[in-house]
Amino acid sequence: xxxxxxxxxxxxxxxxxxxxxxxxxxxxxxxxxxxxxxxxxxxxxxxxxxxxxxxxxxxxxxxxxxxxxxxxxxxxxxxxxxxxxxxxxxxxxxxxxxxxxxxxxxxxxxxxxxxxxxxxxxxxxxxxxxxxxxxxxxxxxxxxxxxxxxxxxxxxxxxxxxxxxxxxxxxxxxxxxxxxxxxxxxxxxx
Amino acid sequence: xxxxxxxxxxxxxxxxxxxxxxxxxxxxxxxxxxxxxxxxxxxxxxxxxxxxxxxxxxxxxxxxxxxxxxxxxxxxxxxxxxxxxxxxxxxxxxxxxxxxxxxxxxxxxxxxxxxxxxxxxxxxxxxxxxxxxxxxxxxxxxxxxxxxxxxxxxxxxxxxxxxxxxxxxxxxxxxxxxxxxx
Numbered sequence: 494x495x496x497x498x499x500x501x502x503x504x505x506x507x508x509x510x511x512x513x514x515x516x517x518x519x520x521x522x523x524x525x526x527x528x529x530x531x532x533x534x535x536x537x538x539x540x541x542x543x544x545x546x547x548x549x550x551x552x553x554x555x556x557x558x559x560x561x562x563x564x565x566x567x568x569x570x571x572x573x574x575x576x577x578x579x580x581x582x583x584x585x586x587x588x589x590x591x592x593x594x595x596x597x598x599x600x601x602x603x604x605x606x607x608x609x610x611x612x613x614x615x616x617x618x619x620x621x622x623x624x625x626x627x628x629x630x631x632x633x634x635x636x637x638x639x640x641x642x643x644x645x646x647x648x649x650x651x652x653x654x655x656x657x658x659x660x661x662x663x664x665x666x667x668x669x670x671x672x673x674x675x676x677x678x679x680x681x682x683x
Numbered sequence: 684x685x686x687x688x689x690x691x692x693x694x695x696x697x698x699x700x701x702x703x704x705x706x707x708x709x710x711x712x713x714x715x716x717x718x719x720x721x722x723x724x725x726x727x728x729x730x731x732x733x734x735x736x737x738x739x740x741x742x743x744x745x746x747x748x749x750x751x752x753x754x755x756x757x758x759x760x761x762x763x764x765x766x767x768x769x770x771x772x773x774x775x776x777x778x779x780x781x782x783x784x785x786x787x788x789x790x791x792x793x794x795x796x797x798x799x800x801x802x803x804x805x806x807x808x809x810x811x812x813x814x815x816x817x818x819x820x821x822x823x824x825x826x827x828x829x830x831x832x833x834x835x836x837x838x839x840x841x842x843x844x845x846x847x848x849x850x851x852x853x854x855x856x857x858x859x860x861x862x863x864x865x
Contacts, residue, residue: 521746521749525741525745525746526738526739526740526741529739529740529741530738530739533739534736534739539739542739543741543742543745546741546745547745547748547749547752550749551749551752551753551756554753554756555756618737621732622736622737625732625733625736640733644730644733644734645733645734645736647734665694665695666691668694669690669691669693669694669695672693672694672726672729672730673690673693673722673726675729675733676722676725676726676728676729679729679732680725
């Protein structure tokens with residue numbers, strides 16, 4: 494590939510389906526951090542999030558021929574990652590580990606990603622992020638998915654509707670309710 | 684507009700996706716309910732905080748680990764493809780075999796149940812009026828049981844003969860008398 498930045502995601506996956514492994518590498522580079530942000534915000538565990546992202550990208554590799562050009566590549570890969578993340582959370586629940594939602598807000602420890610800020614802002618920023626992450630974990634899974642995709646990943650309503658396989662109106666309603674719940678949970682920290 | 688509707692329209696208002704008429708109605712509700720403005724601003728602030736959360740990055744050895752996993756999968760995939768079995772009329776070989784056995788069993792049972800003259804087992808035995816006495820299955824066992832009944836029958840038979848003789852003897856007697864007189 495002479496200039497990989499010329500290719501859209503859909504062109505890259507088409508090249509990969511024909512056997513161009515460099516196209517797969519480029520797709521991984523484009524999506525690894527985006528998927529990591531999405532999955533981490535969903536499961537709130539760095540190690541687990543990275544495993545899930547790896548699983549998702551391995552699935553892209555082994556199931557490349559399952560992708561059809563009808564949908565966007567991003568829709569497909571987010572769907573895979575989202576399903577794997579939900580499965581992992583269900584397994585976690587079945588293993589009867591303490592659910593984050595059953596603990597008090599101050600009882601949780603998080604691996605926070607490093608944030609490059611000024612010292613004073615750094616502490617404040619870390620605190621705010623911790624509280625926001627805690628509040629996200631209080632949301633039910635179907636609210637959590639859509640609000641992460643909309644307000645953190647900044648995907649369109651249409652794309653979110655395709656990813657979660659739910660009508661557009663339902664997606665909007667869930668996002669609205671999730672925002673109301675979040676702002677309620679974050680009120681006391683403001 | 685009531686409180687429930689107002690909350691339902693908050694996101695649309697913030698994202699400027701309300702129709703003009705609905706927007707006017709929403710803003711009128713805001714004017715009449717000052718505390719609702721606080722809620723709108725709170726939601727707007729939450730959205731902004733989410734948007735500005737730092738991105739999360741994968742670890743430095745992410746690509747190395749991924750390539751190792753992909754290399755394993757690359758070796759594994761062809762073996763899985765060879766294990767696919769061809770379908771028989773859309774069924775797996777096991778299912779097709781079991782269905783064949785069921786069909787054969789139905790055919791066999793149906794053949795056995797068909798009425799046939801040469802097959803005494805197929806036709807249930809008919810009871811005739813001449814068959815008064817049951818056929819003994821085991822002669823030794825039935826012998827002692829039948830002794831009394833045989834004697835009783837013999838006695839019955841002899842009485843029948845006497846009755847017949849009595850019926851015949853008046854005629855014979857008259858003939859004898861006729862001959863004598865001649």
